[in-house]
Amino acid sequence: MQGSYQIRALLPVEIRTAADWAAREGWNPGRQDAACFASVDPQGFWGGFLDGQMIACISVVNYGQSFAFLGFYIVAPEHRGKGYGYALWQKALEHAGGRVVGLDGVVDQQENYRRSGFELAYRNIRFGGVPSAGLAVSTGFEVQVLTAPTAELEALDARVFPAPRRAFWQQWLGAEGHHSVAAYRDGSLAGFGTLRPCGSGCKIGPLVAVSRPAAEAVLARLLQELPPGQEVFLDAPEPHAAAVDVARALGLEPVFETARMYRGLAPQLETDLIFGVTSFELG
Numbered sequence: 001m002q003g004s005y006q007i008r009a010l011l012p013v014e015i016r017t018a019a020d021w022a023a024r025e026g027w028n029p030g031r032q033d034a035a036c037f038a039s040v041d042p043q044g045f046w047g048g049f050l051d052g053q054m055i056a057c058i059s060v061v062n063y064g065q066s067f068a069f070l071g072f073y074i075v076a077p078e079h080r081g082k083g084y085g086y087a088l089w090q091k092a093l094e095h096a097g098g099r100v101v102g103l104d105g106v107v108d109q110q111e112n113y114r115r116s117g118f119e120l121a122y123r124n125i126r127f128g129g130v131p132s133a134g135l136a137v138s139t140g141f142e143v144q145v146l147t148a149p150t151a152e153l154e155a156l157d158a159r160v161f162p163a164p165r166r167a168f169w170q171q172w173l174g175a176e177g178h179h180s181v182a183a184y185r186d187g188s189l190a191g192f193g194t195l196r197p198c199g200s201g202c203k204i205g206p207l208v209a210v211s212r213p214a215a216e217a218v219l220a221r222l223l224q225e226l227p228p229g230q231e232v233f234l235d236a237p238e239p240h241a242a243a244v245d246v247a248r249a250l251g252l253e254p255v256f257e258t259a260r261m262y263r264g265l266a267p268q269l270e271t272d273l274i275f276g277v278t279s280f281e282l283g
Contacts, residue, residue, distance in 0.1 A: 003050050003051045004050070004051050004052075005048060005049070005050050005084060005087070006048070006049045006052075007046060007047070007048050007049075007087065007088055007091045007092075008046070008047065008049070009042075009043050009045065009046055009047075010045040010046060010047045010057065012035075012038060012042075014045070014047055014054060014057075015034045015037070015038050015045045016034045016035075017054065017057075018034070018045060018047070018057040018059070018072045018074070019033055019034035019072075021057060021072075021074045022072055022074065022281065023199045025074060026256075027280065027281070028198045028199055028200050028201075028203070028233065029198065029199070029279075029281060030196040030197065030198050030203060030279075031176075031177060031196070031197050031198065031199070032175040032176055032177060032178065032196065033196075033279065033281065033282075035171065035175070036168065036171045036172050036175055036282075037059065037061065037279075037281065037282050039167050039168065039170075039171040040061050040062075040063065040165065040167055040168045040282070041061040041062045041063075043095065044059050044060055044061035044062055044068075044095060045057070045058075045059045045061075045072070046058050046059070046060070046088060046091065046092040046095070047088070048075075048084050048085070048087065048088040050079065050084065055075065055076045055079045055084060056074065056075040056076065056079065056084050056085050056088045057072050057073075057074050057088075058070065058071075058072055058073045058074075058088055058089060058092045059071045059072040059073075059092075059281065059282075060092045060093055060095045060096050060101065061282060062095065062096060062099060063162075063163035063164070063165055064163045064164060065099070066099055066100060066162070066163060067099055067100050067101075067102070067162045067163040067267070068095075068096035068099040068100070068101045068102075069101065069102045069103065069281075069282055069283040070092075070093070070096075070101055070102070070103040071103065071104070071279075071280065071281030071282060072281055073085070073089065073103075073105075075088075089116070093116075099264070100162070100262060100263065100264035100265060100266075100267065101118075101262065101263040101264065102162075102260065102261070102262050102267075102283055103118065103260075103261055103262075104124055104258035104259070104260055104261075104277075104280040104281075104283075105118075105258060105259050105261060106258065106259075107123075107257060107258070107259050110259045110261070113259070113261050114261075116263070117263045117264075118261040118262060118263045119261060119262060119263075119266070120259055120260070120261050121260045121261060121262055121266050122237055122238055122239045122260050122271070123237075123238040123257050123258065123259060123260065124235050124236065124237055124238065124257065124258045124260055124277055124280070125235070125236055125237075125238050125244065125247075125254050125256075125257045126233055126234070126235045126254070126255050126256035126257065126258075127233065127234045127235075127236060127244075127247035127248070127250075127252035127253060127254055127255065128201070128231055128232070128233040128234075128252055128253065128255040128256075129231060129232070129251060129252045129253050129255075130229055130230065130231055130232070130251075131223060131226070131232060131250045131251055131252070132250070132251030133249060133250055133251045134220075135216045135219060135220045135223075135249070135250070136216070137213075137216055137217050137220045138213040138216070138217060140185055140213070141183045141184065141185050141190060141213070141214060141217040142183070142184045142185075143181050143182070143183045143184075143217055143218065143221045144181060144182055144184065145179075145180070145181055146173060146180040146181055146182045146192055147173055147174070147180070148170070148173060148174075149166055149169035149170060149173065150189075152188070152189040153169070153182065153189065153192055154166065154169070156189055156191075156192070156208060156210075156273075157169075157206075157208065159269070159270045159273055160206075160208050160269055160270055160271070160273050160274050161269070161278075161283065162267035162269065168282075172194065173194075175196070177196060177197045178194055178195070178196045179194065179195045179196075179222060179225045180192065180193065180194040180195075181193060181218055181221045181222060182218070183209070183214050183217040183218045183221075185214065190209060190210050190211065190214035190217075191207075191208060191209030191210060191211075191214035191215055191217065191218045192206070192207075192208055192209075192218060193205075193206060193207040193208070193209075193215075193218040193219065193222055193275075193276065194206060194207075194222075195222040195223075195225050195226065195232075198233070200231060201230055201231030201232055201233060202226060202230060202231070202232050202233070203232070203233045203234070203235075204219065204222055204232060204233070204234050204276050205234070205235055205276040205277055205278050205279060206274075206276055206277065206278040207219065207234065207274075207275040207276030208273050208274060208275065208276075209273060209275055210273060212242045212245075212246065212275075215242075215243075215246060215275040216246065219246070219250075219275075232250075232252070233252075233255070234246075234247050234250075234252060234275075234276045235258075235276055235277040235280065236274075236275065236276060236277070237260070237271045237274050237277065238257075239271055240271050240272050240274060240275070242272070242275070243274065243275040243276070246275060258280055
């Protein structure tokens, strides 16, 4: 490393810059993702500054006392391979302390993550495209707009995410451009999901449901908000065959994949309820 290199927590405007960098990498974050992510852990976003200029970024966002998620790990191309990124990586991971840490990393970096103590749990696959098929939706669901977190939502979310995230939900459900709905069957919550605008098209995530019909009921309602001819992206856990089948049934094709990895004991999640990951950057 050369010059004066400083590592520190990012300011809000710098967090937005990190999201812009992620867009340039082709990760296509949502337009409001940076603000939503910062609401979870304002001290969880870090940057490496060379002679006062940000050249690297990373997030290690703490959820409570036991879990953190790592994302936004980017080094400016002209500064890669010089040790700046790894120094930032080490410093930011100190923020997690003894928490279990998850990440969704590009597959070709999997070996590097393993050397840092992360182990592969499964792959996530991003499906994308303009939907070319409709959904045969069961009539047994009542679908309502979701504007604030409820006890039922948090209980279902706890089955697919290893830590409470009320602050996230409060920001996420009220973010500009986000459309969130919940499906109920016989008065009980059966699924929920959010459609949000991105730099390219829109993403659906999270999409969580107790059954494929419930997931399709949520999806059908969200897709009503999709402008004609607009691309949509859905990130599905590869081991969940029904999620992959739903994405393919819409006419979407694989466009990207990640390696879901954990440092520490991998949480026991009900991945068969996850039809769409919330975000590759925040879990």
